[in-house]
Amino acid sequence: MSLRVEALSVSMPGGPVLSGVSLALNRGEIVGLTGSSGAGKSVIADAIAGALPAGAVLSGRITIDGAAAGHGSIALAPQLLGALDPLARVGTQIDRFARLAGRRVDLHSALADVGLPQGAARKFPHELSGGMARRVLLATALATGAEWIVADEPTVGLDDEAAGRIMSLLAELAASGRGVIVISHDLIRLAEIASHILIMHDGQPVETAPASAFMATEQRLHHAFSRALWQAQPGTRFTC
Ligand SMILES: Nc1ncnc2c1ncn2[C@@H]1O[C@H](COP(=O)(O)OP(=O)(O)OP(=O)(O)O)[C@@H](O)[C@H]1O
Incomplete structure (x- = not known):
């Protein structure tokens, strides 16, 4: 019923770039992935889709319905x-x-x-x-x-309307029964379509929050970095 990433760590030839990442995603659901630049989001996407470059070393488990995710079961729409x-x-x-x-x-x-x-x-x-x-x-x-799609920054460089259309399309893919991971710096749009959002900083997971926590007026985001990320979005009125 679900795709699970447990204790994912990745090292490149130059050293570790990612550690301790876990997430769970059901079919029909979207999980968002956001954070600072260089935080490791694309490396997570590549690791989940089995598309890490030669020389990368992965540890941890990536499973679908309890079994190791097989080649071709997860498709990547890459960032570049x-x-x-x-x-x-x-x-x-x-x-x-x-x-x-x-x-x-x-x-x-x-x-x-x-x-x-x-x-x-x-x-x-x-x-x-x-x-x-x-x-x-x-x-x-x-x-x-x-059945599982990873979309890495699918709206980067697009105008507002085009970005909105892409996010709607991803929501439709989830509604049709696929499990979708969306990487984006557009936290407002991500919170509109995702059930949960994983926030990354400097190769580490900071917090996994329900999307509703970003919209709430009370302080439901636990980490100061998450709150700062949300407040940096244009037009947010979150108070903390
Ligand atoms: N092929 C590679 N070889 C060595 N290091 C890499 C490679 N790919 C990524 N890295 C390093 O891994 C870290 C995470 O990079 P990644 O592309 O995942 O960041 P990101 O969170 O997607 O950033 P952005 O939001 O800017 O796209 C960076 O320090 C980057 O230099």
């Missing part, structure tokens, strides 16, 4: 748009991810599911807007058929 193949058309790239997962994809649905026009299939990455490219990255992750 450079993850797209610059020489392949969008349709080819989505199809490629599906085939690697042993599936065939209905390109028409794959594009429609992420709100892309059908004409996007024939475009190369350099012909896409930032918002379209983010949607293509999500489409490649979804084309794998994975």
Whole structure:
């Protein structure tokens, strides 16, 4: 019923970058991941999706329904748009991810599911807007058929409306039964769609709080760093 990360630590050749991270996520649920820059959020995403670079050493457990998470069960929509193949058309790239997962994809649905026009299939990455490219990255992750999706900073660089559309799409993915981890500095939008939010700082988990704690007027965030992060968001009126 759930994806669990227990006592996850990661070391790169230069030394440890992450320690003691745990989180739990049910199907149909979104867990948000936020924190300072360089805190280790993308490393967590890569570790969960089995996409750590060569030389990285992982300890801890990542399980789905109690068994070690298998290859391909968790799909990553990576942070960097450079993850797209610059020489392949969008349709080819989505199809490629599906085939690697042993599936065939209905390109028409794959594009429609992420709100892309059908004409996007024939475009190369350099012909896409930032918002379209983010949607293509999500489409490649979804084309794998994975029930668990990790979206690493899917709204970075997007205008307010486009960012809102991406967050709505992630909420729809969860509503359709997938488990979704969303990494974002946009704590306000994250709190709107996530059930819980894990806050990271300097390679360490600071606090896991229910999203409702961010919206509350009382002091329900335990850690001063979490409160400072929330108060740094534009327009928040949290008092502590
Ligand atoms: N391939 C790598 N080799 C060595 N160190 C790495 C590698 N990838 C990440 N790191 C280090 O791990 C730490 C965490 O990086 P990470 O990209 O996870 O941060 P982040 O929280 O996602 O930051 P941001 O919000 O800026 O994207 C950083 O100190 C970074 O330098």
